[in-house]
Amino acid sequence: MTSPHDPLPFEPDGAPDSIDLLTAALRRDAADLEVYAQVLTETLSEALPPGSIAVERKRRMADRLAGRDGRIERVEVFLGEQRLVLDLAGTHPKGEVCKEVRGVVLSRRPVALDEWVRELAVAVAARAQSDARARAVLERLVLGE
Numbered sequence: 001m002t003s004p005h006d007p008l009p010f011e012p013d014g015a016p017d018s019i020d021l022l023t024a025a026l027r028r029d030a031a032d033l034e035v036y037a038q039v040l041t042e043t044l045s046e047a048l049p050p051g052s053i054a055v056e057r058k059r060r061m062a063d064r065l066a067g068r069d070g071r072i073e074r075v076e077v078f079l080g081e082q083r084l085v086l087d088l089a090g091t092h093p094k095g096e097v098c099k100e101v102r103g104v105v106l107s108r109r110p111v112a113l114d115e116w117v118r119e120l121a122v123a124v125a126a127r128a129q130s131d132a133r134a135r136a137v138l139e140r141l142v143l144g145e
Contacts, residue, residue, distance in 0.1 A: 037072035
């Protein structure tokens with residue numbers, strides 16, 4: 001286990017390799033979008049404070065009857081003035097990076113999944129600099145534990 005003062009393998013101000021490690025860990029299950037969305041939301045829910053992530057699901061009748069939550073269709077991550085939106089409702093995921101101040105979206109930028117994941121990795125790594133819980137969860141994610 002590392003101490004709070006040890007360098008993270010994904011320091012935001014470190015080498016590009018460090019962000020690449022976190023990006024790869026966040027992208028690990030992207031081939032199956034349902035699994036990816038589930039792993040991503042669970043990991044982020046552990047790493048970020050309450051209210052930092054919003055998930056929209058679509059529950060079909062079969063999901064209701066089986067007591068399942070349903071398919072994740074949209075994930076929004078709120079980190080400071082940045083809002084990262086991942087729309088999984090269609091056949092291809094659509095990412096969006098927004099700058100938001102006091103609930104007002106000042107800009108929106110559509111991005112591909114790879115760029116969305118990289119933006120997320122940078123923002124979450126920056127958050128982990130000052131949040132021990134986020135740091136521990138992300139270390140487990142990067143190390144594959």
